[in-house]
Amino acid sequence: MGKIYCLRISLPSLILPLLLLTFQLFPPDSEAAARIKDITRIHGENEFDLMGYGLVIGLDGTGDSKGTQFTVQSLANMMQRLGLTVEPDKLKIKNVAAVIVTAKLSSNNQVGDKIDVTVSSLGDATSLQGGMLLFTQLASSNGEVFAVAQGPVSIGGFNVQVEDGNKIINNYTLVGRVPSGGTVQRPVESQAATNEIALSLQTPDYSTAARIAHMINAKYGTVAFVDNPAIIRIIVPDSLSYRNERARFIADIGAMMIEPDQVARVVINERTGTIVAGSHVSIAPVAIAHGNITVNIKSMPVISQPEPFSRGETVVVPEYQISVDNEKARVIHMEETVSLADVASALNKIGAAPRDIIAIFEALRQAGALRAELVII
Numbered sequence: 001m002g003k004i005y006c007l008r009i010s011l012p013s014l015i016l017p018l019l020l021l022t023f024q025l026f027p028p029d030s031e032a033a034a035r036i037k038d039i040t041r042i043h044g045e046n047e048f049d050l051m052g053y054g055l056v057i058g059l060d061g062t063g064d065s066k067g068t069q070f071t072v073q074s075l076a077n078m079m080q081r082l083g084l085t086v087e088p089d090k091l092k093i094k095n096v097a098a099v100i101v102t103a104k105l106s107s108n109n110q111v112g113d114k115i116d117v118t119v120s121s122l123g124d125a126t127s128l129q130g131g132m133l134l135f136t137q138l139a140s141s142n143g144e145v146f147a148v149a150q151g152p153v154s155i156g157g158f159n160v161q162v163e164d165g166n167k168i169i170n171n172y173t174l175v176g177r178v179p180s181g182g183t184v185q186r187p188v189e190s191q192a193a194t195n196e197i198a199l200s201l202q203t204p205d206y207s208t209a210a211r212i213a214h215m216i217n218a219k220y221g222t223v224a225f226v227d228n229p230a231i232i233r234i235i236v237p238d239s240l241s242y243r244n245e246r247a248r249f250i251a252d253i254g255a256m257m258i259e260p261d262q263v264a265r266v267v268i269n270e271r272t273g274t275i276v277a278g279s280h281v282s283i284a285p286v287a288i289a290h291g292n293i294t295v296n297i298k299s300m301p302v303i304s305q306p307e308p309f310s311r312g313e314t315v316v317v318p319e320y321q322i323s324v325d326n327e328k329a330r331v332i333h334m335e336e337t338v339s340l341a342d343v344a345s346a347l348n349k350i351g352a353a354p355r356d357i358i359a360i361f362e363a364l365r366q367a368g369a370l371r372a373e374l375v376i377i
Helices: 069-081 206-220 243-255 340-349 354-366
Strands: 004-008 040-042 047-057 097-106 114-121 132-139 145-152 158-161 167-170 175-184 196-201 224-228 231-235 265-269 274-278 286-290 293-304 315-326 330-334 373-376
Touching (some): 047 069, 047 145, 114 132, 206 224, 206 231, 265 354, 274 354, 354 373
Antiparallel strands (some): 047 132, 097 114, 132 145, 145 175, 224 231
16 A cells, blocks of 8 residues: 555644644555455445434533524523423523534444444534533434433543633534444344345445455355445355355355555645645645735733813723735656655655645646545545
8 A cells, every 4th residue: 555644733823823744654564465354344344324403501601692592592491391391591601511422333233333433513512522422312314213322522632722812722523523423323224145145345446346356255255246336246155155154155255365556645634734645645836835914913002091080981992903925936856656655745845834735735736736535534
């Protein structure tokens, strides 16, 4: 598969200082192979999405505002189910947030299994930090309830704000997870066992599918066929059709080592400032000019005193100072078939900040110089 270049930088919420880009270069292992079971799944093992509506409580004043009517009504309904009748307009919900809860359920999950759930703010809450998800039913698209969820929300960051408006944000705080917070209530029906097995590639690719089929056929004869870039169809030999032998046959295939082909792709998460790119990413001959325009706005309190013996009041009036710093553009030139390591070194030299890196990659794609797929999540 080659080596992977990974960048992870947290984006401050205020003015971005000029940061040096740091790429961690991971050297390739002696073997770049992976087990077949790690890059495929057995087709027919049904998996679908679950969704539910719930409330997160215990927030430190970062919940929905009183204008979020569905949160107010939801809290009033919950209190009524607990035997407490409270008028909705009397409720204060600053410590409560309405959320959408999502999860994935597989046919391998049985009743009582634990699954991870994702919690996303639905109203105007500012942070889910420290919150607790209340009992929430998770249903499929047809409304059938398959699981329930409850537990503490982990957001992997923080959001601190003081009264004067200054705040510090680390990562995105309106989406969190509840690890093992879901409990399966009813299983998903799986397909009956047949004499065929279909392996589904997590990342469809003809090269990888052909390698898998060739390795299986080399050991068991001509039993594996490539239907498309995502599916490898395997015929179970008659001698291995009994349950135990069939299980060992599937386990043996899953343990086979294969070197999957890697698609040239750059993945950008703009929320967290993370950029991940494979070793096959290359750049065509291109010149890059980079320069920042920074606008600083400072607020200074000015005390306004009334005239002597007047009935006026002393007030504090903010006075704003605005300055603009237009940085001189720096130009770099890249030759043909540049590796990502060269790109990292060049961007380090011009002192590009995380958002600048994202903008540069997008501009390279628009110019046709980025020889890779650009995925923004």
